[in-house]
Amino acid sequence: DQQVKQNSPSLSVQEGRISILNCDYTNSMFDYFLWYKKYPAEGPTFLISISSIKDKNEDGRFTVFLNKSAKHLSLHIVPSQPGDSAVYFCAASSGNTGKLIFGQGTTLQVKP
Amino acid sequence: GAVVSQHPSWVICKSGTSVKIECRSLDFQATTMFWYRQFPKQSLMLMATSNEGSKATYEQGVEKDKFLINHASLTLSTLTVTSAHPEDSSFYICSARDFQDSGNTIYFGEGSWLTVV
Numbered sequence A: 001d002q003q004v005k006q007n008s009p010s011l012s013v014q015e016g017r018i019s020i021l022n023c024d025y026t027n028s029m030f031d032y033f034l035w036y037k038k039y040p041a042e043g044p045t046f047l048i049s050i051s052s053i054k055d056k057n058e059d060g061r062f063t064v065f066l067n068k069s070a071k072h073l074s075l076h077i078v079p080s081q082p083g084d085s086a087v088y089f090c091a092a093s094s095g096n097t098g099k100l101i102f103g104q105g106t107t108l109q110v111k112p
Numbered sequence B: 001g002a003v004v005s006q007h008p009s010w011v012i013c014k015s016g017t018s019v020k021i022e023c024r025s026l027d028f029q030a031t032t033m034f035w036y037r038q039f040p041k042q043s044l045m046l047m048a049t050s051n052e053g054s055k056a057t058y059e060q061g062v063e064k065d066k067f068l069i070n071h072a073s074l075t076l077s078t079l080t081v082t083s084a085h086p087e088d089s090s091f092y093i094c095s096a097r098d099f100q101d102s103g104n105t106i107y108f109g110e111g112s113w114l115t116v117v
Helices: none
Strands: A010-014 A019-025 A032-038 A045-051 A056-059 A062-067 A072-077 A086-093 A106-111 B004-007 B010-013 B019-025 B032-038 B044-051 B067-073 B076-081 B090-097 B106-108 B112-116
Touching: A010 A019, A019 A032, A019 A086, A019 A106, A032 A062, A045 A056, A045 A062, A045 A072, A045 B106, A072 A086, B004 B090, B010 B019, B019 B032, B019 B090, B019 B112, B032 B067, B032 B076, B044 B067, B076 B090
Parallel strands: A010 A106, B010 B112
Antiparallel strands: A019 A072, A032 A045, A032 A086, A056 A062, A062 A072, A086 A106, B004 B019, B019 B076, B032 B044, B032 B090, B067 B076, B090 B106, B090 B112
């Protein structure tokens, strides 16, 4: 049972445009969501997070939106840069446990 | 910032042998560390939660006798893959949470590539 789903395995965007990565979840107990960026053969790097009490969190070029009623979150990157090309994972946690459930990942390619 | 270090980054071992992977929090104390495994083109799957001073909690389907986890100090957790087989070849990643950090920030290690031949 995949509790966190990223239905788009890949996304290709032109440099300077917006990248939108989507993530859906099924467990209503999740109260904290994170996005990670991962390069091949490296560990994930934390990007941005959002608590379930918020619906938006912004950090520079990265904004995460949370729609609790739809159990959906998205990561917006604007403007996209070639260095953003990587695999992006969304992850969810519940009850301050620190235990993360990851989505399958979306490979983002930003073309110059 | 907080750093989690894994060692070794790459390891090749013969089938039937055991291999140990270390996970260290370098500048913070972590009462809880997590071990994940990632197969090619798949998501990171949580294997177990490592608690300092107590037994690890394993996720469903993960063999605790095969993947031995020891969290002997607040800065070190080890994962030992016992009697390794080629199907254990994977990318293993640990993460740690700074228990003094009121936020939910979790820091990941660089990962360890295990190849069993």
